[in-house]
Amino acid sequence: MGRYVIRRLLQFVPTVLGAMFVLHYLTSVAIQFTGNPVRAIFGDRTPPQSVLENLTRRLGLGDPCLEQPFNPCFSLFGKRLDAIFLHLDFGTDFNERAVTDIVAGALPHTARLTLIAILFELVVGIIVGVLAGLRNGGFWDYLVKVSTVLLIAVPVLVLGLLVRDFVNVKFGNVLRGVDGMPELISRGFFAPTWSSNHPWASLLMPGLVLGALSLATVARLTRASLLENVRADYVRTARAKGLASNRVVGVHTLRNSLIPVVTFLGTDLGALMGGAVVTEGIFSVPGIGRQVFAAIFTGETTVVIGIVTMLVLVYLIASLAVDMLYAVLDPRIRYD
Amino acid sequence: MRARFPVKLAAAAAATALLATASACASDGGGGEEPEGTTGGTLRVFLSEPDSLMPSGANDSESNQVITEIYRGLTKNVIEGGVENIIAESIESEDNITWNIQLKEGFTFTNGEPVDADSFIRAWNYAAYGPNAQDGAGFFERIVGFGEMQADPPEAEELSGVTKVDDYSFTVELSAPFVGFPQTVAYQSFLPLAEACLADVDACNEMPISNGPYMLASAWEHDVQVALVKNPDYIGEDTVFADEIIMRIFESSDAAYAAFQGDELDVIDQIPAERLAEAEAQFADGLFQTANNSLTYLGIPFYDERFEDVRIRQAFSLAIDRQAIIDAALGGTQRAASGWVSPLFEGQRDAACTTCEYDPERAAALLEEAGGWEGELTLTANAGADHETWMQALGDQLNQNLGIEYTLDVGQQFAEYLATLENQDAVGPFRLGWGPDYALMETYLTHLYATDQSSNYGFYSNPQFDDLVAQGDSAPTEQEAIALYQQAEDILNEDMVTIPLWWGTQSVLYNPDVVAELNFNPIDYEDYGLTTMAAGG
Secondary structure, eight states: HHHHHHHHHHHHHHHHHHHHHHHHHHHHHHHHOOOGGGGGGGGGGGGOHHHHHHHHTTTTOOOGGSTTTTOOOHHHHHHHIIIIIOOOOOBTTOOBHHHHHHHHOOOOOOOOHHHHHHHHHHHHHHHHHHHHTTTSSSHHHHHHHHHHHHHHHSOHHHHHHHHIIIIIIIIIIHHSSSOOHIIIIIIITTTTOOOOOOOTTHHHHHHHHHHHHHHHHHHHHHHHHHHHHHSSSHHHHHHTTTTTTIIIIIIIIIIHHHHHHHHHHHHHHHHHHHTTTEEEEEEOSSSHHHHHHHHEEEEOHHHHHHHHHHHHHHHHHHHHHHHHHHHOOOTOOOOO | OOSSSOOSSOOOTOOOOOOOOHHHHHEEEEEEEOOOBBBSSSSEEEEOOOOOOOOOGOHHHHHHHHHHHHHSSEEEOOSSEEEEESSSEEEEOSSHHHSEEEOOOOBOOTTBBOOOOHHHHHHHHHHHHHOOGGGGGGGGGHHHHHHHHHHHHHHOSTTTTEEEEEEEEEEEBSSSSSHHHHTTTGGEEEEEEEEHHHHHHHHHHHOOOOSSSSEEEEOBTTTTTEEEEOTOOOOSOOOOOOOOOEEOOOHHHHHHHHHTTTTSSSSSSOHHHHHHHHHHHOOGGGEEEEEEEEEEEEEOOTSGGGGOOOOHHHHHTTTHHHHHHHHHHTTTOOOOOOOOOOTTTOOOOOTTTTOOSOOOOOOOOOHHHOOOOOOOOEEEEEEEEHHHHHHHHHHHHHHHHHOOEEEEEEEOOOOHHHHHHHHTTTOOOOEEEEEEEESGGGGGGGHHTTOOOOTTTOOOOOOHHHHHHHHHOOOSSSSHHHHHHHHHHHHHHHHHHHEEEEEEEEEEEEEETTTEEEEEEETTTOOTOOOEOOOTT
């Protein structure tokens, strides 16, 4: 087990370096073709040449290779690696705010949002999946199948806007008009957008929206996998030797049925963290997705490289964790 | 419950109503009219993430909205246009070159340091010093010694044109006469800084040591909010109203609009275009609209000989039905331009441009006189800013009225686009915009049209224009200067130097239960400190 983990960790190194180079190259080519992004800070007003040059240098974009199309800028990449790995300096955005500060400020929000989404999809998804799987062809099964299809069919953008404008704004306004309604409910759970006065409560709705799509997938995976396993020999044996139904389903069948769900959750964790851009935008959550999105628009290469590299790491760690969980869930799997 | 310069979104006729209201305000506003409303309470307003809270570190309007409340400088922009002295007792000059600045005593920074001559001099030296790479450094261009500060490597660490006389007075020497110096120093780059602030700039950016009527209640919470409270030690005479101003930071105006609807915001000054109609219907009591100062224009590449004949340029301008484009492609809120200076500025004249009205017959006749147009025309704009639709409408009008075939080039990102213009590579008329820096009409003239100026993207050059602007700059009074600037604008009209298209609109939604009267000046736009509160709000 230990050796396996070490081998996997070593594999992280080329993956991360490779990802960083791809990011470095793409952002450099973008600058080579679309011009110095620092110029855009000044808008229609042309600054004195010296002001522009000083700022460009200060922001680390003064390397002449950034003016030569397709030049891979190896020396700039070397400098970046040197700063990041030897000095833990991820650079700054155009406002000279350190990328590490930006991540430290944004990550807690995204982590909370992701946590709420994962808990929601895990708990609700598995419960309704089990309900549907056990009552195959019954009312619950159809209800779950139809409602999950609906969730999958509605894009998160539409769902998010609907929830915000109708639930949080319109219904929330009704609640806010009721005397004696606790603020936690009227301005927390039903806050129109994320509110710093209720940093957890006002993440509930965004979290539910973010988790909704994956919830549908989790429910359907659980249901399908459970249906397959209830007919398996070992389940029949368990029932035959007189185990209580709860134990048969809860311990034996469900545990084996969760392997595809865990695989999905592992990749989903990365997708939720990086893919929360839309949800964070709709509900104005000051998270990672919003930072990357803004940085891409303004051409803040250091921010893009820093945050995306971090997301790559999250993906890698999540997939490692999933592989480890297999061994826990399925006794036949061993890592030696 | 009214806002100054109120313009209801009624009709195109609002354009003329605006001017009438604005001038009415200008006359009674100066007469010491007591603002309606009360003080106290909390005002929650919309903000996007500011670039910086160091005055010289930012050029964006978001930073300016915060800095305007927490700092006070020599002068300040006011509703009526122009500036009033705040910390300056007087700013005087005999020759418009050497300016003597006398300061009022008693102002302090939030850490107790005095606001004195040194506080201005150190701030200006910091801003203009090349290696500090301040966004706002360019505003010191007119002061003697700027070049040495910006050289690489720098040849000086202090502006040689700024000299301390005593603790509360100093002199500034400009490299050329400029009558608008008192207006210029209202810009945020010219604000004073405490010694402790420059000792740790990063800390001062997060928790500014400021000298204005408000101060930060706690450090800047990035992407979340900037919370302001009244500064108890502020001694200025300009009264501010709300006890607290919470500037909540949103990524998009769309989310902010939802927050406004859900009573989490009291004022929002960016209404998403697609929600404007809804906002008009739902919040008619709290909608404030006015033409603003952002000019959209079509630049002419003077290095392209096809545009050499002024009649060609006039024909183009006459063939464009600005109002039709505004109504059809821009949501109807902009105001068609009929000159080169904003309608909110003193010295602006409604008919400064004699070939800006829509007259297709005259356009066609002028084009014919000039020998017609051969070949294809390319209209360019930068990508990613929704310029495609109206550029196409404009092209269609040229095609319909002048029979010119056109193509659109809207593929370049902004930085690349500007580089193309700077390298004289534009192949046809190009879209650009402009906003004012200070409250003098000259802010619309020199930078854009004087020979070899940085934002003169058409590379227009007319010694007569340069001369008139220079004469204006040296005029003994502002009124005389404005008369000369107007003559300079007439030259622009004769030469049809660019094709002015329209002025933008500022739409602000506010909750009338909280806000009594919004304060809006032509340079900083909303000033939330001077905004009065509704009783019980």
